[in-house]
Amino acid sequence: MEKTYIFVTSLIACILLYLVEQVLVVDYITKTIAKLILFMVIPYVYLKFVKKSQIKASLNFRKREKFPLKSGLVLGILSFGVIIIAYLILGRYIDFYNIAQELQTKSNISPSNFILIGLYITFGNSFLEEFFFRGFIFLNLYHQNAKAFAYIYSSLLFALYHIAIFQTWFNPMLLGLALFGLITIASIFNWLDTKTNNFVNSWVVHILADSAIILVGMRMFNMI
Numbered sequence: 001m002e003k004t005y006i007f008v009t010s011l012i013a014c015i016l017l018y019l020v021e022q023v024l025v026v027d028y029i030t031k032t033i034a035k036l037i038l039f040m041v042i043p044y045v046y047l048k049f050v051k052k053s054q055i056k057a058s059l060n061f062r063k064r065e066k067f068p069l070k071s072g073l074v075l076g077i078l079s080f081g082v083i084i085i086a087y088l089i090l091g092r093y094i095d096f097y098n099i100a101q102e103l104q105t106k107s108n109i110s111p112s113n114f115i116l117i118g119l120y121i122t123f124g125n126s127f128l129e130e131f132f133f134r135g136f137i138f139l140n141l142y143h144q145n146a147k148a149f150a151y152i153y154s155s156l157l158f159a160l161y162h163i164a165i166f167q168t169w170f171n172p173m174l175l176g177l178a179l180f181g182l183i184t185i186a187s188i189f190n191w192l193d194t195k196t197n198n199f200v201n202s203w204v205v206h207i208l209a210d211s212a213i214i215l216v217g218m219r220m221f222n223m224i
Contacts, residue, residue, distance in 0.1 A: 003144055005050045007153065010137050013038040014157055018164040027108040028117060032125075039132040046136065072192055072201040076208030079185070083212035090174065096220040099169050111221040118214035126206040130189070133158045134199040138190050155186035185209075 020026060020034050103109040109117055133154055141150035159182035163175065170178060189202035 002046070002050055002052065003141060003146060005046055006137055006140055009042045009046075010132070010157060013042055013132075014161045014164070017161065021164055022167070025106050027106075029108075031107070032120075035125075035128065039128050039136075043132065043136040046140075051140075069196075069201065069204070071195070072204035073208075075188065075192070076205040079205055079209040080212040083209060083216070087212075087216050091216075093174060094170065099166075100220050102168065114217060114221055118217060122207055122210045122214055126210050127203055129158075130199040130203040130206055133161075133186070134189055134193050134202050139193060139197060139199070142190075142194065151187060151190055154190060155183045158186040158189075159183045 016038060017031075017035060020031055026034075137157070138150050138154040141147075141153065159179050162182050163179055166178070167175065189205065192201035192205065193199050195201060
């Protein structure tokens with residue numbers, strides 16, 4: 001029952017967010033509200049009404065061993081560097097002008113509000129995604145004798161969820177590379193969180209990685 005609930009509701013949530021992103025084409029605030037409702041209400045219902053097994057709490061913030069936290073910081077800095085280097089190498093193959101135009105047209109994201117939205121993405125959105133994909137999906141499945149499924153499903157869903165956001169930005173080769181990178185990153189995030197049984201570790205990496213992406217985005221908007 002618990003595994004089924006996690007699988008079905010998380011899949012439905014990502015499908016609904018895809019429809020909001022690519023079909024309804026609403027502004028960023030509306031998309032954020034929809035994500036906030038889905039990513040918070042579904043885990044709440046699980047913890048309140050569905051969860052029966054006496055597994056470890058996946059939202060344990062008290063246990064902060066030094067090694068995993070240091071690992072998160074090191075991997076976060078490494079991720080920051082990798083993203084910047086990838087931008088320097090592959091940036092010439094990305095149409096940043098059209099991406100910026102699409103963000104302004106579809107999501108109402110412009111140079112005037114990008115820094116504010118960037119701060120939310122870096123700290124707020126990264127928390128929401130880690131809470132949902134690692135705290136809710138991965139760690140709960142991981143402790144229910146479904147370790148392999150937990151790694152594969154949460155990583156794939158995390159990658160596909162992001163591909164739905166920027167599927168029109170890249171050519172097929174870069175899209176495939178992004179999918180591979182997201183699956184790899186999600187798997188590393190999962191592994192990090194098994195060290196302390198919470199999502200604080202992956203959240204640290206996520207913050208630093210998103211910081212690099214926002215820096216690239218700021219440069220992108222300066223191009224238009």
